[in-house]
Amino acid sequence: MAEGNSQPVVVEMRQIERRFGSVVALRGVDFTVRKGEVRALMGDNGAGKSTLIKVLTGVHTPTRGRIVFDGQQVVINSPADARALGIETVYQDLALVPLMSIWRNFFLGRELHKQVGPVRWLRKKEMSEQCRKSLHDIGIEIRSAEDKVGTLSGGERQSIAIGRAIHFGAKLLILDEPTSALSVAETQKVLTYIENAKDKGLPVIFITHNVNHIYQVSDSYTIIRQGEKVGTYQKGDLSQQDIADLITGAREK
Amino acid sequence: MDTIVRIRHRLADASELVVLISFLLVFLFFSIRAENFLSLVSLTNILTIASIKGIFVVGVAMLMISGEFDLSVGSILAVATFVFALSLEAGTAPLAALVLALAVSAVLGGINGLIVIRTGIPSFIATLGTMLAFRGIARAIGGADFARFTGEMPALFTGLNGEFTFINRLAVPAGSARMAIIWFLLFAVLAAVVMRNTRFGSWVYATGGSRAAAIAQGVKTKNVIAVNYIVTGLLAGFAGIVQFASRPAVDPLRGEGWELTAVAACVIGGIWLSGGYGTIVGAAVGMLLLQMVEQGLILLGVDVQLFQATIGLILILAVISNTYLSRQ
Numbered sequence: 001m002a003e004g005n006s007q008p009v010v011v012e013m014r015q016i017e018r019r020f021g022s023v024v025a026l027r028g029v030d031f032t033v034r035k036g037e038v039r040a041l042m043g044d045n046g047a048g049k050s051t052l053i054k055v056l057t058g059v060h061t062p063t064r065g066r067i068v069f070d071g072q073q074v075v076i077n078s079p080a081d082a083r084a085l086g087i088e089t090v091y092q093d094l095a096l097v098p099l100m101s102i103w104r105n106f107f108l109g110r111e112l113h114k115q116v117g118p119v120r121w122l123r124k125k126e127m128s129e130q131c132r133k134s135l136h137d138i139g140i141e142i143r144s145a146e147d148k149v150g151t152l153s154g155g156e157r158q159s160i161a162i163g164r165a166i167h168f169g170a171k172l173l174i175l176d177e178p179t180s181a182l183s184v185a186e187t188q189k190v191l192t193y194i195e196n197a198k199d200k201g202l203p204v205i206f207i208t209h210n211v212n213h214i215y216q217v218s219d220s221y222t223i224i225r226q227g228e229k230v231g232t233y234q235k236g237d238l239s240q241q242d243i244a245d246l247i248t249g250a251r252e253k
Numbered sequence: 254m255d256t257i258v259r260i261r262h263r264l265a266d267a268s269e270l271v272v273l274i275s276f277l278l279v280f281l282f283f284s285i286r287a288e289n290f291l292s293l294v295s296l297t298n299i300l301t302i303a304s305i306k307g308i309f310v311v312g313v314a315m316l317m318i319s320g321e322f323d324l325s326v327g328s329i330l331a332v333a334t335f336v337f338a339l340s341l342e343a344g345t346a347p348l349a350a351l352v353l354a355l356a357v358s359a360v361l362g363g364i365n366g367l368i369v370i371r372t373g374i375p376s377f378i379a380t381l382g383t384m385l386a387f388r389g390i391a392r393a394i395g396g397a398d399f400a401r402f403t404g405e406m407p408a409l410f411t412g413l414n415g416e417f418t419f420i421n422r423l424a425v426p427a428g429s430a431r432m433a434i435i436w437f438l439l440f441a442v443l444a445a446v447v448m449r450n451t452r453f454g455s456w457v458y459a460t461g462g463s464r465a466a467a468i469a470q471g472v473k474t475k476n477v478i479a480v481n482y483i484v485t486g487l488l489a490g491f492a493g494i495v496q497f498a499s500r501p502a503v504d505p506l507r508g509e510g511w512e513l514t515a516v517a518a519c520v521i522g523g524i525w526l527s528g529g530y531g532t533i534v535g536a537a538v539g540m541l542l543l544q545m546v547e548q549g550l551i552l553l554g555v556d557v558q559l560f561q562a563t564i565g566l567i568l569i570l571a572v573i574s575n576t577y578l579s580r581q
Contacts, residue, residue, distance in 0.1 A: 080471060095469065097462040099529040104455055109471035111452045120452035 007035040009068075010172055010203045011056065011087075016065035018051055025051040027227045028065070033172065038194060038204045040214035043224035044247055049207055052224065053174055057089050058082040070171065086171030090178060095161040098150030102142055103131040105149050106164050134167040135160065138196045155186030162193050166202060173197055174205045179213050191217050209247070211240050225249055268523035269535035271574045275521070275567070276542045283549035290552050297421065297428035303544035304437035306511055306518075307537055308492040311440045312485030313515040314536035315448070319474075319481050320461035320528030321376040325365060326489040326515055327508030328387035333358045333490030334503040335391050338400040347407040355490050361387055362486015366479035384512060392505045402501035413498035433495050437537070440488065445533040457481065461528025517564065518543055521571040542567070 013031040017024070026048050033039050043049040054060040056067065058076040067074055069085055076082050082089070096105045107127045113120040128145040135142055140159045149157060158178050165173050175194070179187040194217050197204055208214055214221060221238070223230040223246045230246050238246070245251035283290040290296075309326045316323050337354035341347060365383055369376045414432045421428035448454035459467035460474040467474050489508075497503055522539030524531025543564060550560045 079469065083471065089469075091469065095466055097459050097466050097529065099462040100455075100458055104458075108455065108459055108467065111455060113452050119447075122450055122452060122455065124450070 007037065009034050010070060012068040013052070013056065014066050014068070016052065016055055016062045016067075018055060018060055019063045025227055026055070026062075029224065029227075029229045031222060031229070032232075033203050033205060035203055036198060036201045037220065038198050038206060038218045040218035040221045041205055041207045041224065042209060042211075042214065042221055042243065042247055044209065047224045047247075048227040049224045050176075051227075053089075053176065053205070053207060056082065057087060057174065086169060087174065088165035088168065088170035088172070089174040089176060090158065090161040090165060091176050096149045096157055099148060101146050101148055102152075102160060103128040103145040105160065106131040106134075106145070106167070110168060130167075135163045138163055138166055138193060138200075140193065153186060154182050155189045158182070158186075158190050159193050162190075162197065166197055166200065170202060172203050172205065174207070176207050177209075178206070179208065179210060187213065211243050211247075215240055215243075223247055268531050268575070269538060270523075271571060271578060272522045272535050272538045272542060275571065276538055276545070279542060279545060279549070283545065283552070287549050287552040290549055292426075293421070293424040293428040294426045295548060295552065297430040299541070299544045299548045300434050301429050301431045303541045304431075304433040305492050305496045306514060306544070307437040307540045308433070308440055308495065309485065309489040309511075310515045310518045310536050310540045311437075311444045311533060312481070312488040313512075314519045314522070314524055314531070314533050315444060315457060316376075316478075316481045316485055317516070317519050317524045317526070318448070318461050318528055318531055319457045319477055320464065321369060321478055321481065322380055322516070323362075323365060323482065323485050324377065324380040324512040324516075325361070325384040325387050326485060327511040328384050328391060329358055329361045329486050329489040330493035330508035330511065331391035331503070331505065332361060332387055332394070334493035334497050334507055335395045335400055337494050337497060338402055338501070338503050339394065341402050341404070341407075342400065347409040351409065351413075351494060354494055355487055358486045358490025359483050360486075362483040362489075363479070365486065366482030369482070370475045370478055380512075388505075388509070391507075395503070395505050397505055399502055399504050401503075402497075406501070410498040410501075414495045415498075431499055433499075436491070436495060441533055441537040448533055453477070453480070458529055461530075463529065514540075514543060517568050520575075521568060523571075523575050525575075539571075 009032055011033050013029065015028045015030065016026050017028050018026040029048070029052055031052060041049050041053065051060060055062045056076065058078045058081045061077060067076060069087070074085060076085070097108065100108070111120070112123040112127050112130075114123060131145045132142065140163050142156075149160065152160070162173070162175070178190055182190065191213065194204055194206065206214060206218060218235065220232055220234050221243060222232045223243070225247065242251070309330065313323055313326060333354045336357050337350050340350040340353055345353070361383070365380055368374070368379045368383070372379070412432065417430040420430045448457060456467070456472045456474075456477050459470070459472050460477045464474055493503075493508065518539035519531065519536045520526065520539070521542060522531065522535030522537070524536055546563060546567065547560055550563060
C-alpha cells in the first residue's frame, strides 16, 4: 500500500463518513491523489465509490471527515464549490447539450463575452477558434467547432468534455464511467486522452468497474467494498484477477 | 472546401427551412386560386392581424426553446387590456395606464415563472391553471362585460397602433397596415439577435436542450425560465394594448384560443415541443403562415369550420416534415 509517487498531494480525503439515515454508505475512508497520477477508483455497484466522489464534487456533504485540497482544508457544499476549486467532473451523459454546437458546449456557462450595458454579447469567432485549438492541443481533432454535439460519437463527446475540463484549468479531473457505453475503438481513444491529461500533470480519478480499462492507463487503484477502503495498490502490485477478487470480496486484503 | 462545409452547416441549422418553403407554396397557391388575395387590403390585413399575435408568439417561442409552455398568454392579454381600458376610462393618463397594464402583465408572467420554478410541475399544467385563473381575473375586473374607451383617442394610440395612411391609400379598397407590424418586426428581430448572439440566448437553448447538462455547467436555468415568463407576459400584455389602440373595446373572451395559435405557430415554425431547437424567425414566419391561411380560406369562401381543420392539418404536416428533416 505504499504511495510510490513523490509528487505533491492534490487532494486528501481523511476519514470520510457518510450516512443516509441509518444507512452507512462510507465508513471512514481515506483517499489521496497526487499530481500527475491516474487513479482508478473501483468497486462493485453500491460499494460506495460514487458516494465518495459525490462527497468530493459537492453533491453530498460528508457526515464526518475532512478534505484537504491543494494544501488547504476545504468545505465543498455544492458542485459550484468543487468547480471553483478546479475539480472538474465528466459525467457519462449529462455533460453536453446534443442540440448545440461544439463551441457553444465547450464554453457553456463560461462564455467569452463583451459587456454592452446589460447585454453579454458573445465573442463567437474567438470561442470557436479557441475551442478548436484547445481540443487540437490535447490531440482531439474535430471537423468543425460549429458541428452539433449530437452528430458526434460517444467517444468524441467524452473527449470534448475532457478537453473542456483541461482547457478551463482543472486541477483534478474526475471521469465517471467514461468508457462504459463505448465501443472498443472509442474506448481506446478516450484512454489516450486520459494519458494526454496525465502528461500535462493533471491528476485523474477514473471511476470504473471495467478491470481491463484501468489496467491499461491507471498508475494506482483504490478499491472500495461495502463502504470501506480495501486498499490502494500501485500498478503491477496486482494482477487483473487479484483486482477482480478484491472488488467482489472473493479475497481479503 | 471550407465553403461546402459552411453550406452544410447552414442547411443543418436551418430549422426554418420547412416553414419558409411552406409559406412560399401556400402564398403561391392563394395568389393563383383566391381572387383578391394579392390586393393591398388582403395583404395588409394578414400582416396587421398576424403582427398583433406575433408580438406574443415571440415570447412563447423563447419559452418553448427553453423547454416550457405558456398557455396563459391569451388570458394575460385580456387582463392587461382590461386594466388599460378601465384605467383610461377612469381618467388615468394614457402613458400611466400603459405602464400599469404592462406592470400587471409582468407580474402575471412572473407568477407563471414562480409556479413552474418552485413547484417543478410541468409548465403545460401550471399555465393551464393560470390560463383559467387569469381569465377569471379578466372577467372579474371587467364585470363580465365589455370595456370601452369613449373619450378622444390619445396621441399614444397612434404610436401604439396608428395607421400607415400613406400605404393604406395606395389602392382602393384601402389597406389596413398599422404600427403593429413595426412592433412585431422590432420584437422578432430583437429576440432573434438575442437568441443568436448573447449569452442569454445560448443559455435558453441549453436550458431547453438538456437541462441537467446546463445546470452542471453552471447555467442558471431557473433565472432563464423566470425571465422568459416575464418577457412573455409583457409581450402578451403589450399585444393586447396594441390591439385595443386600433379598436378601443375589449370583451371578456379577448385572446381566448390564442395560446394555442401561438404554440401552433412555433411548432409550424420548426420549434421542438421538447425544447432546445428552433428559431424566433421560424416561429414568426409560422404565425404569418397561419394568418395567411385564414385570410386565404375566407377569400376562397371556405367554411369557418373547415379553417380550423386546415390549420390542424398544416400543423401535423409541419411536425412530420420537421421531424423527418431533423433526422438527416
